[in-house]
Amino acid sequence: MTDLLLRFARDRAALLAACVLAGLALAAASAQLLWPLDPEGVGGPPLLRPLVDPAHPLGTDRLGRDVLARLLHGARLSLTVAFAAALAASVLGSAVGLAAGLAGGRLDELLMRITDAFQTVPGFLLALAFVSVFGPDARSVVLAIAASAWTGPARLVRAEIASLAGRDFVLAAIVAGLPRREIALRVLLPNALPPVVAYAATSVASAVLIESALSFLGLADPNRASWGAMIAEGRAVLVSEPWLSILPGLALLLTVLAVNLVGEGLNEALAPRRARP
Amino acid sequence: MRVVPLLELRDFAVSLPAEPAPVRALRGLDLELLPGERLALVGESGSGKSTALLAIAGLLPDEAEITGGRRFPALGREPMPGRDLGLVLQDPFASLDPVLSVGEQIGEVLVAHRGARWAEARRAAVVLLGRVGIAEPEARVDDPPHRFSGGQRQRIAIAMAIAAGPRLLLADEPTSALDTVVQAQILDLLDGLVREQGTALLLVTHDLAVAGRIADRIAVLYAGRLVECGPAALLLRHPRHPYTRALLAIARALEAGTGGPLAAIPGTPPEPGAEPPGCAFAPRCPLAFARCAAEPPAWRGHARDGVACHRADP
Numbered sequence: 001m002t003d004l005l006l007r008f009a010r011d012r013a014a015l016l017a018a019c020v021l022a023g024l025a026l027a028a029a030s031a032q033l034l035w036p037l038d039p040e041g042v043g044g045p046p047l048l049r050p051l052v053d054p055a056h057p058l059g060t061d062r063l064g065r066d067v068l069a070r071l072l073h074g075a076r077l078s079l080t081v082a083f084a085a086a087l088a089a090s091v092l093g094s095a096v097g098l099a100a101g102l103a104g105g106r107l108d109e110l111l112m113r114i115t116d117a118f119q120t121v122p123g124f125l126l127a128l129a130f131v132s133v134f135g136p137d138a139r140s141v142v143l144a145i146a147a148s149a150w151t152g153p154a155r156l157v158r159a160e161i162a163s164l165a166g167r168d169f170v171l172a173a174i175v176a177g178l179p180r181r182e183i184a185l186r187v188l189l190p191n192a193l194p195p196v197v198a199y200a201a202t203s204v205a206s207a208v209l210i211e212s213a214l215s216f217l218g219l220a221d222p223n224r225a226s227w228g229a230m231i232a233e234g235r236a237v238l239v240s241e242p243w244l245s246i247l248p249g250l251a252l253l254l255t256v257l258a259v260n261l262v263g264e265g266l267n268e269a270l271a272p273r274r275a276r277p
Numbered sequence: 278m279r280v281v282p283l284l285e286l287r288d289f290a291v292s293l294p295a296e297p298a299p300v301r302a303l304r305g306l307d308l309e310l311l312p313g314e315r316l317a318l319v320g321e322s323g324s325g326k327s328t329a330l331l332a333i334a335g336l337l338p339d340e341a342e343i344t345g346g347r348r349f350p351a352l353g354r355e356p357m358p359g360r361d362l363g364l365v366l367q368d369p370f371a372s373l374d375p376v377l378s379v380g381e382q383i384g385e386v387l388v389a390h391r392g393a394r395w396a397e398a399r400r401a402a403v404v405l406l407g408r409v410g411i412a413e414p415e416a417r418v419d420d421p422p423h424r425f426s427g428g429q430r431q432r433i434a435i436a437m438a439i440a441a442g443p444r445l446l447l448a449d450e451p452t453s454a455l456d457t458v459v460q461a462q463i464l465d466l467l468d469g470l471v472r473e474q475g476t477a478l479l480l481v482t483h484d485l486a487v488a489g490r491i492a493d494r495i496a497v498l499y500a501g502r503l504v505e506c507g508p509a510a511l512l513l514r515h516p517r518h519p520y521t522r523a524l525l526a527i528a529r530a531l532e533a534g535t536g537g538p539l540a541a542i543p544g545t546p547p548e549p550g551a552e553p554p555g556c557a558f559a560p561r562c563p564l565a566f567a568r569c570a571a572e573p574p575a576w577r578g579h580a581r582d583g584v585a586c587h588r589a590d591p
Binding site: 168190 | 359360371390437
């Protein structure tokens with residue numbers, strides 16, 4: 001574990017990105033303390049520009065709501081939804097992949113065809129359909145994103161199980177007479193997980209984007225500040241007050257970039273141990 | 278009174294599916310192993326020695342076609358992996374799980390077979406690590422395998438294989454991936470452990486020197502058949518089969534480190550599927566005469582000591 005962290009820390013970009021992400025998460029979690037203005041309440045004159053009024057350092061929107069407060073609360077929603085979705089997708093996908101890889105034969109065939117079916121539907125379309133059926137609250141957004149994102153981990157885990165099955169240490173575990181369940185959960189699964197972890201990290205980025213896109217289209221909870229919704233609202237005054245769209249756009253860019261870099265760093269840090277014979 | 282053998286192979290043959298024709302990896306092998314006995318199975322790559330080991334462990338793929346007898350008379354049943362037999366593999370860098378600590382890997386075996394609780398299993402793992410010669414086992418038991426050297430890893434793999442106290446320890450070239458000094462240490466360790474516990478050892482190796490160091494008895498395999506077997510000391514002093522003699526000459530030359538051209542047996546083992554009608558070794562044999570190419574030599578002697586060669590005296 002410490003080796004892993006050390007290797008990760010050697011990648012400066014990934015380390016920086018991890019710090020940015022941690023800062024963002026911390027700021028989002030402590031939004032009330034950090035910047036106690038109500039993100040939904042009218043706090044000042046409308047359309048105040050950034051860096052003019054120290055009471056509203058990032059200005060206000062068309063309804064006079066504080067942009068900084070909305071950004072911070074938006075981060076909270078985006079990050080929570082994205083991480084929850086990536087986690088749900090990884091757990092579900094790993095379970096499906098493990099079952100398929102271990103069972104082989106018909107069950108494998110069945111599970112993989114279901115995975116194929118899910119994979120052929122574009123993820124965003126699936127999420128749209130999901131949210132329009134189950135309503136626009138955060139939980140169904142999480143499920144909507146996970147519903148399309150689980151196929152990646154499922155395929156990864158299945159492929160890893162197949163390649164692990166012939167490895168010496170798995171053979172050793174079989175000859176040691178370990179129960180099948182033990183071999184599956186303690187030997188095969190942990191060894192199959194590193195690529196899933198790296199994949200999950202990058203799928204957080206796409207989850208952030210899908211969540212924003214859904215709220216941009218007005219398909220997320222209208223009563224909670226969200227980056228996508230902020231960009232959508234800013235559109236009406238895009239020409240005269242572009243910062244209203246640019247600021248949440250930058251936040252989105254920064255988050256997605258940071259998540260991707262962390263994902264890549266994780267991938268690199270996890271790879272050498274796996275590559276070692 | 279006759280001792281009941283632990284393992285008995287009778288006319289044991291294995292075909293592995295392959296294109297274009299199935300490979301007959303073992304072509305009628307008779308082998309016997311007594312409780313506590315240490316037998317080395319020696320041969321070149323492709324001689325079928327590893328197949329024999331996997332077959333004994335019950336690890337051949339389902340597609341393998343097996344004929345002949347494989348019995349465990351002293352057990353009276355099919356051996357339970359872990360409890361009745363342990364396996365040490367060749368490459369200690371591949372045979373340990375990179376994710377689990379070494380203590381967990383050894384402990385798992387104890388939990389599975391002794392019904393030990395985790396805390397007991399960990400303590401027992403420390404003891405086992407100490408027994409296989411890992412220094413400061415208490416401090417190292419939670420380390421992952423990559424913190425250990427190749428020799429240490431092989432020690433850990435051995436600890437895992439003997440954790441549940443099996444009666445038969447199988448070892449597939451356990452020292453081939455290690456350097457010479459470590460090789461000797463691992464052999465001594467194996468030797469000491471099986472002596473202490475009265476475990477039977479079946480060691481597969483291509484190196485007669487390794488076999489001579491640890492085995493009571495040596496069985497030489499060529500092209501899926503036994504060509505000679507007998508007590509180790511006797512066989513090494515008076516090899517009867519020309520193939521054994523050739524192997525021995527190579528082992529001696531390597532040991533002596535003579536700077537001359539590398540000793541080798543001219544020619545190659547027969548391609549699978551293209552075995553000659555007579556003795557499989559005849560095309561490479563310096564003593565071959567007409568009969569060798571035409572008629573497979575019968576086994577002379579008995580199951581535990583004998584030779585299959587037209588030229589040899591029984």
